[in-house]
Amino acid sequence: MDEKCGVVGISLQNREAARPIYYSLYALQHRGQESAGIVTHDGFQQYSHIGMGLVGDVFGPDDIDALNGSVGIGHVRYPTAGSVDSSCAQPFTVSFKSGSLALSHNGNLVNADDVRDELAELGHAFTSDGDTEVIAHDLARNLLEADLVRAVKRTMQRIHGSYSLTITHDDTVLGLRDPEGNRPLCLGKVEDGYVIASESSAVDTLDGEVIRDVRPGELIVLQPDGAGYDSYQLVENDRTAHCFFEHVYFARPDSEIDGKLVYDTRRELGRKLYEESGIDTDVVLPVPDSGRAFASGYAAAAEDVEFAEGLMKNRYVGRTFIMPTQDERERAVRLKLNPIKNTIEGKSVTLIDDSIVRGTTSTQLLDLLRDAGAEEIHLRIGSPPIVAPCYMGIDMASRDELIAGDRSIEEIRETIGADSLSYLSIDAISETLGTAREDLCLGCVTGEYPYDIDGEATDREIARPVIDGPDVADD
Secondary structure, three states, rough: OOOOOOEEEEOOOOOOOHHHHHHHHHHHHHHOEEEEEEEEEOOOEEEEEEEEEHHHHHEHHHHHHHHOOOOOOOOOEEOOOOOOOOHHOOOOOEEEEEEEEEEEEEEOOHHHHHHHHHHOOOOOOOOOOOHHHHHHHHHHHHOOOOOOOHHHHHHHHOOOOOEEEEEEEEOOEEEEEEEOOOOOOOOEEOOOEEEEEEEHHHHHHHOEEEEEOOOOOOOEEEEOOOOEEEEEEOOOOOOOOEEHHHHHOOOOOEEEOEEEEEEHHHHHHHHHHHHHOOOOOOEEEEOOOHHHHHHHHHHHHHHOOOEOOOOEOOOOOHHHHOOOHHHHHHHHHHHHEEEEEHHHHOOOOEEEOOOOOOOOOHHHHHHHHHHOOOOEEEEOOOOOOOOOOOOOOOOOOOOOOOOOOOOOOOHHHHOOOOOEEEEHHHHHHHHHOOOOHHHHHHHHHHHHEEEOOOOOOOOOOOOOOOOOOOOOOOO
């Protein structure tokens, strides 16, 4: 499962923005490890530093000091659209008649090729195959003909898909969330300014206070002096498409996503997992770190079952899901986790994880526990089976690679070698999040999507924009 991205935008009163952005990117590092970048503006000139690798590898003290200005945006990336190279590293910058533009994007456009083809015919030259550059070029074109808010609205009416954006137009910082609210974005306040970020943990890192989530279809414009912000509800839809997987796996447990503390959500999902498929065993073990909150809630609901750590994590090995090849993913499991035999040997075990994607990790974990002397292993998963790919910014795998793509739960159990296997239901997800199924993006677990994707079913009445059609009115 490849990662999504993290975005941040900051406007301060009388202080350089680069270092707070740098700290925020550290707080969002879990959202992408491929590249990192910061763009700032001092009112006269735009400055940027972008590179491949982790935040700590990309930026040194001299790099931060060279990024002048009290406003700026940042980005951490793992590729879901575009090449794995520096050409798609962000923020993406454009200079044109109406000033300088920089853009950071979390999500994935469905119709990027259509918009790119039209812009190319109009003379726009593209330097990457990423969809972020498409948004930047389209917005730049619209800024030649309209003010900032109208230009953003025109671009929103042309692009179709998932996006949370932070943007600088000269020394103005903007935050924008797509009309379905698929990817998270929040607004926060620090002592001398305002912050827009993918997750509230970035605001916490700056000793700030979270004001609220950016609403689906809303544009936030931060004042250049950090004194305030303006809100524009550019699009209003009857339904949302919040990504349930942010709560299950991706977001930091200490973040609030769409008004829910992720840790509390995962504990409650663990409780519901026990209610739906609990089994009495000697011990409940989490898969670190992804299954810990689920296992804690599961064990609390079970009451008489011991919660214990049975797998020790080597924190100097990257996430197995983002290893680019299957061989590396398999090797990384052995490097990353070592069993604590005294917790496991001679016992029946319930192993809790958040999800199963390809099944490789689960199979190896069960082998580790068997080798450590577990007599029985019952696997419980805090989400429904993943049966279809994600097109909205999580490159989970193709259908052929998904273990649940063409197998029943019993066939999966036999394949990975568990004594029993159960998943959490979609209804339990919806109930825990307090969000109707119709307002969640469940494409990866239903095969029906909230966007118009070629060759896929939709779960609502929706159609992508006609790119070569007449311009849509601003009002």
